[in-house]
Amino acid sequence: MIYIGMQINIIQPYSFNSNKKPSFGGWERVVYKQTSNVFAEELNHRNNTYIFRDGHIIPSIVDFMVFRYMDTPKVNTYVYGCSNGSEPYSVLMSMISRYGEEMGQKFTKIKAFDYDSEAIIKAKSKYLPISIEEFEKICDYTLGKFNKFFDGESIGISKDFNRYLNKDTVFNVFGESKRFEDSIIIGKEVRLRDKYADMIEYSVANILDDYKNIEPDNSVVFARNFWPYLTTNERSKLAKNLGNQLNDTSMLVLGNFDMNSVAGITNLLGKNGFIRTGKTEPIFEKIIGWTA
Numbered sequence: 001m002i003y004i005g006m007q008i009n010i011i012q013p014y015s016f017n018s019n020k021k022p023s024f025g026g027w028e029r030v031v032y033k034q035t036s037n038v039f040a041e042e043l044n045h046r047n048n049t050y051i052f053r054d055g056h057i058i059p060s061i062v063d064f065m066v067f068r069y070m071d072t073p074k075v076n077t078y079v080y081g082c083s084n085g086s087e088p089y090s091v092l093m094s095m096i097s098r099y100g101e102e103m104g105q106k107f108t109k110i111k112a113f114d115y116d117s118e119a120i121i122k123a124k125s126k127y128l129p130i131s132i133e134e135f136e137k138i139c140d141y142t143l144g145k146f147n148k149f150f151d152g153e154s155i156g157i158s159k160d161f162n163r164y165l166n167k168d169t170v171f172n173v174f175g176e177s178k179r180f181e182d183s184i185i186i187g188k189e190v191r192l193r194d195k196y197a198d199m200i201e202y203s204v205a206n207i208l209d210d211y212k213n214i215e216p217d218n219s220v221v222f223a224r225n226f227w228p229y230l231t232t233n234e235r236s237k238l239a240k241n242l243g244n245q246l247n248d249t250s251m252l253v254l255g256n257f258d259m260n261s262v263a264g265i266t267n268l269l270g271k272n273g274f275i276r277t278g279k280t281e282p283i284f285e286k287i288i289g290w291t292a
């Protein structure tokens with residue numbers, strides 16, 4: 001949902017206005033809200049997202065999910081603040097490449113939401129911007145199965161890049177990739193394969209209201225890297241509402257940006273019945289028998 005009065009301002013990718021090379025592709029967009037002072041802009045949110053953001057963390061979360069729900073036949077997976085779909089597609093790629101198609105079925109369809117309709121349009125397009133670093137991460141974290149998840153059709157990718165997207169083996173690519181680095185810039189997009197893209201269902205929704213639609217049991221709720229954009233009051237309400245909505249068979253996953261930027265977030269979740277159970281990953285589960 002775009003709020004009335006919200007001003008959308010798409011900042012140019014920094015590769016165009018700086019000499020510095022970006023280290024990731026991803027999607028860089030900043031949205032401001034209008035304030036009563038027409039000259040003052042206030043940050044509403046950023047849509048920044050990357051495939052396999054924060055290194056190994058998505059594969060680690062996926063490992064956690066698979067073992068946590070080993071004996072559960074069906075799990076509900078939600079990704080709130082999904083931006084252009086890089087995050088849910090990373091989860092899906094990691095799940096299927098490491099644990100197989102059957103495991104993928106158990107955790108899908110992934111329901112992915114963002115309150116920003118521009119993000120959902122991007123996600124539904126089935127194209128993702130990709131940099132050489134993201135390409136390498138996909139190869140790494142899917143055990144070399146890039147071609148399984150992307151069909152090689154692309155918008156504006158250089159011929160050289162396209163050439164190696166279609167290679168059967170990715171291992172030569174690591175040696176060659178640096179030669180092509182200059183031709184890979186933010187905004188080049190590759191197409192997701194329908195078979196896997198269709199395992200994610202995208203809709204516009206604000207988690208502050210939509211938490212009511214989350215299944216209380218056997219749900220994994222990704223709510224990553226947007227808590228700093230919420231007001232203190234909104235954060236308190238969200239933590240309380242999620243605490244009441246989710247039972248102890250469900251889990252909540254935050255991001256590094258949330259953990260590093262929101263002081264007291266672990267305490268806030270703790271007050272609402274969540275305990276951190278992921279060692280390096282910010283995974284929270286409900287304390288068994290907790291009541292408000």
Ligand SMILES: C[S@@+](CC[C@H](N)C(=O)[O-])C[C@H]1O[C@@H](n2cnc3c(N)ncnc32)[C@H](O)[C@@H]1O
Nearest residue numbers: 047048049081083114115116206207224225226
């Ligand atoms: C910085 S991006 C993070 C994207 C992705 N989760 C990741 O970790 O890469 C934050 C996203 O959260 C969305 N967002 C912010 N507040 C939200 C809310 N209350 N409900 C749903 N989406 C929200 C923004 O529109 C934006 O796309």
